[in-house]
Amino acid sequence: MESENVAEAMSPGEATKSGPRPADRHGLLKHSREFLDFFWDIAKPEQETRLEATEKLLEYLRARPEGSEMQYALKRLITGLGMGRETARPCYSMALAQLLQSFEDIPLCSILQQIQEKHDLQKVKKAMMRPALFANLFGVLALFQSGRLVKDSEALMKSVKLLQVLAQHYNHLHEQPHKALVDILSEVPDTMLQKVLPRVLKADLNSVLGTPEHLEIFLLAQQKVPAKLKQLMGPVNLFSDENIPRLVNVLKMAATSVKKERRLPAVALDLLRLALQENKFLRFWKEVVEQGLLKKQFWPASYLCFRLLGASLPLLSKEQLQLVMRGDLIRHYGEHMVTAKFPSQFKFAPEMNEYVGTFLEGSQDDPERQLAVVVAFTSVTNQGLPIVPTFWRVVRFLSGPALKGYVAWLRDMFLQPDLDALVDFSTGNQKKAQDASLHGPERAVFRLRKWIILRLVSIVDSLHLEKEEALIEEVARFCFFHSFFETKKPTSQIPETEQRFSFPLEGRVREVVGNAFFSLLQTLSTQFKQMPEQTQDRQPWTYRLVQFADMLLNHSRNVAPLTPFTTQQRQAWDRMLQTLKELEARSSEAKAKVTAFQHLLLLVGIHLFKSPTESCDLLGDIQTCIKKSLGEKTRRTRSKAANPQEPPWVEVLVEVLLALLAQPSHLIRQVARSVFSHICSHLTPRALQLILDVLNPEQSQDEDDNVVIMDDSKKQLEDEEDKSSEGENNKNSESEEESTEEESDEEDRDGDVDPGFREQLMAVLQAGKALGGAGDDEDDELDDEAMMALDQNLAGLFAEQKLRIQARKDEKNKLQKEKALRRDFQIRVLDLIEVLVTKQPENPLVLELLEPLLNIIRRSMRTSSTKQEQDLLHKTARIFTHHLCRSRHYCRDVGNSLETLYAQVERLVQQASHQADSSVSLYYFNASLYLLRVLKGNTAEKSTHQTQKKEKAGANTSTKPKGPEVAQAASCLDLNLVTPIYSSTLSSFLTKRNSPLTVPMFLSLFSRHPMLCKNLLPVVIQHVTGQTRPRHQAQACLLLQKALPVRELRLCFEDPEWEQLIGQILAKVTENFQALGEAQTKSEQLKERSSLELLNTVLRIVHHEP
Incomplete structure (x- = not known):
């Protein structure tokens, strides 16, 4: 046998080079090189090569059905089933299956006999036992994959017998023979299964409940031939009190066997189906799953239960789903979600999300069950905080009615948190905590409400505007109302006023809702590009929300703002609405201009509720600019020559945006980005230059030098101190600079002395000497009065010098703070550059950005010692490299x-x-x-x-x-x-x-x-x-x-x-x-x-x- 294997392992080319042989035992010389190469290509790892070689082999054999090539091909394929390379065995098995499928006149029994003779388990040496076992297994699989085995009773019986023999070699084959047997039996006709069943299943319940393999065959027979099974074993109740512990043990064995594969054993799902069929699901779930598999912490069994839960979702009714989702299993799953945080720990959440997503996608016509599942998973909470993330992506599979029901459930739970309806749990560490505030209902309500509001906003992020416009408006109004208003008297004109709280709405909750609202507003302003026919009265979302806010302000009898407007702020609000009406009337004249100003005005106006003082001043400035740009258009047209230097509207708006960016507000920064994205297509070279002037390093340096005006002596002192401080910065790290101020004071004292101070000091000393009458070379001591006068003069002189040093230090700190603020401002202005190169990469003005950006990079690399400089460098480099040079679009x-x-x-x-x-x-x-x-x-x-x-x-x-x-x-x-x-x-x-x-x-x-x-x-x-x-x-x-x-x-x-x-x-x-x-x-x-x-x-x- 070893000699045969060596002969098969040599390629045809090697055979011809190895010299003459005594005899051609395999008949290689009778066949062409092309024919022999087929078998080498079949064993190659590339799938396309294998398939092509198999197809060519079949075509070759069809042309010579009676020749010696057929016998050689069968012999070669059967030999290949036991090759030393494990990856080649299934290749030969698949080729043999296709050959038997194409030539149905070849008897399967003869092929099975040849396989057993070639790889005889009784005669094979111990070293070759493993390849021989796999050869027999893949041989049976080839017969099965040909599609002819289930039709040939004799070959089927022999194959079943061979698989039972192979199953005894578990160390090599594991459960592969049993899987093959179950696959074959699931495909055979019922009449043939009745004949085979006594051979594969003993009429002993102890044997059936002894291993997962036997139980799986029993369940298969119960499904396909229940009458024959009853005749063989009599009536069997698997879910009796006596058999429940046995089922638990069998399922634990099955869980252990698939531990590495991380899949659900088929026997578990078959048991679930049988329990549903016999109306014993409740008993199965309670006693087998929750009280059996989960009784002891055995993670393979827990993962089996998790997978069984996910796989059972399509099979259960609404009532059964509610039962399952409120038991011990779902609570155990929640604890796993909370505690599995380390990278080395296995996390089941992605797998469960796949189960839930598959269920929701396949049950579009059953919104009630969809809603029951998502509500059930949302109701699993850890001290009030749901275990599913706020961006749970499976929600995108919800149908329209189910989504509306889910949003309504979230809204009602926010208003009136029903903690008793939640499946709440605490981890072991949380239970050990002694702080009573961690276990109170107030904390749970806060955590729940915070999650719900973020969940609502993320739902809007994933919605399609044209389909769910009413739902989006409902969420936006809900967030806005509960952020800035409270109900005084309910009215049907404002549905939000009819919403009552079972727990008072805390200030920190309103702050979370407010931040979520502005995040939602940013999404509505950028992500949803509305068509005119998709919104009421062709108004953008921000306009509709401003109208809603104005309605609330006008219903002072029913609602009250949490922070009432002052007279000035209310006037600013009213002027904004009036300006919006004027802009709307002019929309046909200059659409782009009006839209940009309208968008800016709306965004800043809605911020009046969050930052009233800041937004009030901004509204005044914006309205002034709008009047200059639009209100005086007629007068400018009549007298163009009178003021030819009047800037275009884009430049005016860019100046307004730069003024907005000068404020350290993230929300205002988002407003500026959003507005600029609307006007960047209308940008002029002069408007772009206004932005570049802020980023110009040389101009910024000049500004740094001229921030504070001082006389020449002070400037000289400052320059000297700057030089000394630069030398110190080169020697010391930032941590050393921040450690203590005393060292810097000593360095100031030890540094170069001011010549003016030196002259004053010498004058005081000389005056003191003259006052003491020391006119000769003798070292006479001064009297007490002279010493006192000298001490007072010196003390006054040093006090004045100390004040001057402190003034210089304060001035230096002020300059450094102003420089840091200026760098932060430049970083925010880079947002506009990023929007331009992203939204308008084909704009010729983009070419004007190259050298200014390069100047920033060059300067920042030279002086990137502070965090602001590093942030400026990183952002500039990212815009230049990723958004500009690597962009797919260009001018x-x-x-x-x-x-x-x-x-x-x-x-x-x-x-x-x-x-x-x-x-x-x-x-x-x-x-x-x-x-x-x-x-x-x-x-x-x-x-x-x-x-x-x-x-x-x-x-x-x-x-x-x-x-x-x-x-x-x-x-x-x-x-x-x-x-x-x-x-x-x-x-x-x-x-x-x-x-x-x-x-x-x-x-x-x-x-x-x-x-x-x-x-x-x-x-x-x-x-x-x-x-x-x-x-x-x-x-x-x-x-x-x-x-x-x-x-x-x-x-x-x-x-x-x-x-x-x-x-x-x-x-x-x-x-x-x-x-x-x-x-x-x-x-x-x-x-x-x-x-x-x-x-x-x-x-x-x-x-x-x-």
């Missing part, structure tokens, strides 16, 4: 700015090569690549200036491939203008000792622009040899090694050009090898290694050339 209409773009490319490349840090240089280089992408993507006609440039550079043109030449001609990218820019930079990179440029930068350039790469290759080849430093020669070799295999580069060359290029490179590499000696430095070793790698690359390219 497609450069217009007449081609000359400006080429100058900008040259400027960026030069700045990239002059940076001190490679990381900063990378940003500049990527910016130039972005501009090249813009130029390449534009197909406008070349300007006259370009044509003149081309004519001047015409002497340097060369013949190009026709295809790339046509593609290049259709683009605005002029290689004659761009090539010199990158050529000089590349030469500098390959010659300068310390260059901030790197090899990956140029490789990125080469891969994106192969035509440009073609023009730059001569520069690289030139530096492979010669007087260049070894390190630069290695870099040149690396550039060639990475660039040459690129397919797009090869398409840019005609065959003679390509051959000439390869010849030049080989000549340069050969010259390097001729100069080889013993490498003395690392750079020389790197040069030699790079030359060898380049040679390998060139030879590989040459060998693969057609």
Whole structure:
């Protein structure tokens, strides 16, 4: 047998190379190489290769049904069932199944006999026992998968008998023979199952309840042939008092067997179905599941119960669901959800979410059961806090009626929390806590209400506006009313006033509701882009909420605001409404302008309830701007020449947004982002410049220097102190700076003394000496009166100096705080830049952002010592890299700015090569690549200036491939203008000792622009040899090694050009090898290694050339 296996393990090619053999025992010489290769492809891991080889084998055999190939194929496939490679066995099994399915004249019994003879379990050696066992198993599976086994009673009986023998070898096969047996029996006709049943099931209840396998066969027979089973075993009551403990033990065994697979054993679900069929579900669930499997903490059994709960959802009625979801199992599941927090712990929540999602998706026509399930899971709480997350995604599968019912349930539970209706629990650690406040109903109500309001807002986030508009409005009104109003007298005109609380609504709850409302308002303003026909009176959501708020304010007899408006605030509110009406009347004149102002006014107006003082001032400023922009339009039209400098409305609105962003309010920041997203498509260069002026580092630096006006002496003192503080900052960390102020005082005293103070001190000392009469060289002591006078003068002088030092320190701290506030302001202003590049990536104004953003990055990398500087750097870099350079969309209409773009490319490349840090240089280089992408993507006609440039550079043109030449001609990218820019930079990179440029930068350039790469290759080849430093020669070799295999580069060359290029490179590499000696430095070793790698690359390219 070993010799046969060796013969089978050799490929046909190896067989021909191994020399002559004494005899052709397998008849290999009678068959073609093509036929023999089929069997090798069948065992390959690629599924497509296996399927293709099997199909070709069947076609080959159909053409020769009577030839020797059929016998050889059967023998080869049967032998393959026991191959040493475990992954190949199922491949041969599937091929054998398809062969038997295609050729039904082949008797199954003979195949089964050949399998047993080839892999005889009685004669096989111990070392080969495992492959032989799997060969028999996969052989039976092949017969079953052919679809013929259930029709052949004789083969079926023999297969069942063989599987029973295989089941005795549990150490090797585990429960695989039993699974195969159950699968086969579930497919056989009932008449045949009646014949087979006595052979596979003993008429002994102890045997049936002894293992999960026997119980599963019993349940299968109970389902398919109950009469035969009753005849065989008599009447059996599995759910009797005597059998309940046995069922528990069997299910625990089943749970242990699938512990690693993490799945639900089929026997458990079959038992559940039987209990439902016999109307014994309550007994099964209470005594088997909750009082049996959950009695002792055995996690495999607990997970089995969890899976059984999820799988049973589609099978249970509404009443049964309510029973199941209020028992010990769901409470145990809740404890698992709360305690399984560590990464190493297994979490069942994703699996349960999948069960619930499947149930909800499949029961769209039964909203009552849908509602019962989601309410039941929501009612499982840990001290009032539901165990499901507020963003529970399965809710998206709820039908319309079920969703409305769920929202109504949430609203009612918020108003009147029914703690008795919850399935509440406490963990072990919570039970040990002695603090009585942790167990009171007030805490549970707060946790529940907080979760409910966040749940309502997240439901709106996932809704489709056109389908659930009424539901969205209901949630928005509910949140707004209970955030800022309270009921004085219920009225039917305001449904919210008829809602009563069983527990008083605490202030902290109202704060949570208010924050949730503004989060909802942000969603309604940005996510839901409403069509006019989808809203009442064509009004946006914010307008409808403002109208609702105005109605509440006007019903002072029924409702009262929690924080009443002052007279000034109410006037601001009324003026806002009047302005909205005026804007609405003008909507037909300038729709974009009116919409932007309306959106800003609405958002700030609704914030009047949260921040009345702040919003009142803002409303006044906004209305002033609106009047200037819109109210005086007629007068401006009549007298344009009178005030030609009047700014456009976009610039006015941008100034308003910048004023809003100057305030440290997250909500106002969201307002500014939302409004700017509406107007960014109308942005003008001047409006963009207003934003860039805030971000301009040079201007910001000037502002830093001129924040406080002082005289020259104070400025000199401040400059000296700034210098000394900068030196100290370079030596000390931030933690040392914050540790104590006494050290800084000592440093101030020990620093350079002010010359003015020195002169005053000398004058005091000289006066004291003259006062004492010391006019000679003798060291006479001063009298007491002179000493007292001198001490008083010195004390006054040092007190004045101390005050001056403290004043300088206070001024310095003030400047630092102002600088930090300015950096925070710049970070908030970057929100507008982010909105612009995200919403309008094709806007030509985006090109104006490159250099300002690069200036911020360069400056912040140099001075990123504070948190504000680091945040500014990270946000700017993220916008520049992810939203700008890597955006799929870019400017497609450069217009007449081609000359400006080429100058900008040259400027960026030069700045990239002059940076001190490679990381900063990378940003500049990527910016130039972005501009090249813009130029390449534009197909406008070349300007006259370009044509003149081309004519001047015409002497340097060369013949190009026709295809790339046509593609290049259709683009605005002029290689004659761009090539010199990158050529000089590349030469500098390959010659300068310390260059901030790197090899990956140029490789990125080469891969994106192969035509440009073609023009730059001569520069690289030139530096492979010669007087260049070894390190630069290695870099040149690396550039060639990475660039040459690129397919797009090869398409840019005609065959003679390509051959000439390869010849030049080989000549340069050969010259390097001729100069080889013993490498003395690392750079020389790197040069030699790079030359060898380049040679390998060139030879590989040459060998693969057609």
